[in-house]
Amino acid sequence: MNESVGQQLRQAREARSLSLEQAAQATLLRLRYLRALEEDDIESLPSLVQARGFVRIYAGYLGLNVQACLAAMDGESLPVEAAPTVAGPPPPAREAVSSEQAETLFQEVGLKLRRQRELLGLTLDDVEGQTRLRVHYLRALEAGKLSELPSPVQGRGMLNNYAVFLGMNPEPLLLRFAEGLQAHLAARRAARPAPRPRVARRKKAGVSPLRRLLSGEVILLGGLVFALLIFVAWGAGRILAMRAGQTPSPTTPSIAEVLLAPASETLTPVLPTPTATQPSPAAVLPTLPSTADQTLETTLLAPISGAVQVYVTIRQRAWMRVLVDGEVQFEGRVIPGSAYQFAGEQQVEVLTGNGAALQVFYNQQDQGPMGDYGEVIDRIYTSAGIVAPTTTVTPTPTETERPSPTPRQSATLGSTPTPAP
Structure with missing residues (x-):
């Protein structure tokens, strides 16, 4: 009884003592895709074309016959021969075959396109005018030169448009183009040096929250703040001690405060005995009368x-x-x-x-x-x-009127007698 492709892939992986995680890391395929391939769950894969590509990559990594696996996947009863398990990268001869196989697949697709165009009697310029594809891109597709295309994704779209314009079924051509890309990728991966085994790094012990808080900067800052507080407390103590040691000196009150302050005790004023005054122009005002019952508030x-x-x-x-x-x-x-x-x-x-x-x-x-x-x-x-x-009244001198000048009368001119003729 023939085994399915998924069973062959699982047996080959277990024979090499590999886990699905290791296989996914080595082939750069997602873990769920590898699990779907081993369980023959093709419907879980994105498309049939991608499923064939995944089988090609996985079978090549496990050392199985890729063509036999693809044929078994398509329903053909070809015997699947397991290749000898060899650890490490494939030999250089296999690299050359994979690269040549990729070029052959691209050339096969390009040959079909050129034959169909010549059969229709079209030139590259005619195709460019209808498909808006540049002539040098059309020539690169027919020659199978992947390096002259902008990218594999854009090359796939150009191939689809070109095949539809020529009236061809694009699915077989796209499938062969995808196989060529897979072979080209496998050749490039095989040319790379074998990756060094990854050494599991020891997980760095987590830093406790207390250690994070007690970092060097925090300790230094806390020390400075503590020293500042000690200095402030010491200065305040010194000031208080100096103030406590000083004896308050009494302030001498001003004369105005002494005179305006209320008397703390009442004293009977002793007035001088009035004596007879000599007659003078100044009048003597009597002093305040002194009575035995009258007390005056005085200020010392x-x-x-x-x-x-x-x-x-x-x-x-x-x-x-x-x-x-x-x-x-x-x-x-x-x-x-x-x-x-x-x-x-x-x-x-x-x-x-x-x-x-x-x-x-x-x-x-x-x-x-x-x-x-x-x-x-x-x-x-x-x-x-x-x-x-x-107040002595000073008599105001009377102003003497000065005599006003009297105008003098000038002599009257007399008439001079005129002698008679």
């Missing part, structure tokens, strides 16, 4: 030397001039919030153009504002009390 001021002590605080902008014992100590404009202190042995005179702008403390006693807003005030503070100088 910084002591200054002098019999007459005057402190002036500024509430509004104004012009001020201060004379101490007859000498000008200050003259100019003052701004709110400032304070001045003056001390003299005899008197201190304060003159301002805005009485509401100045508040005077005379010998530690608050005298309040000197006057109203815009009022010109002049005060003289002495050891005996406060004197307001009276």
Whole structure:
């Protein structure tokens, strides 16, 4: 009983101790196509032409008689002789035969095309005009020169169009053309050096996620950040220690703050005993009356030397001039919030153009504002009390009228008697 092509292929593969994966890798055919060939499942293959090509390649790789396998596949009862199993590439003589066989197949197809064209009495130019195929491509098809065609795929399409134009059945021609391509491919593959056996590379052990995170760059960056945090903490500690070791020095309050601050305790002012004043043009203003029941809020001021002590605080902008014992100590404009202190042995005179702008403390006693807003005030503070100088009226000299010049009358010209003739 004759065995099928698939059984012969499977037995030849098992005799060489090859797996389907190894055969697919060596023949560059897909695994499912080889399995379909061994199971004689031709319907699973793309087409009959491709099935014949697959059988040709697979049988040639396993060392079987290719023609016998193709004949058995077509239903012919030709004996299939198994070729001796030879490991390694085929001998050079087989390479020459395969190359010559491919050229013979191409020439056979081209000869049929040329005979049909000559039988129809057509020239290559006539065929070019009808099929739009270039003359040199038609000549290459009839000569069986595959190298002069753009590519095997385009050559197959040109062959199909040429055969249909000549009224021939293109299937047999395409089948022979495919066999020639298979033989040409087998010859080229046989001419290549035998591939080196692939050594299975050991699979590199996977890197654990922890090792990926703890790379050199990450460790270096983390060290820098940690060092920076330590430096910041050390600097902050040093600053806090320096601040804690410093003793806060009391700040001397300004005169304005001292004068405007509320009194922490109430003291009974001691007023100087008024004495009789000598008659002078200045009137003496009585000081504040001292009563046993009346208490005034006073502010402790910084002591200054002098019999007459005057402190002036500024509430509004104004012009001020201060004379101490007859000498000008200050003259100019003052701004709110400032304070001045003056001390003299005899008197201190304060003159301002805005009485509401100045508040005077005379010998530690608050005298309040000197006057109203815009009022010109002049005060003289002495050891005996406060004197307001009276204004001396200076008589205005009367302008003497100058006599106006009197116009002089010129002499009247008299008539000169004219002598009578």
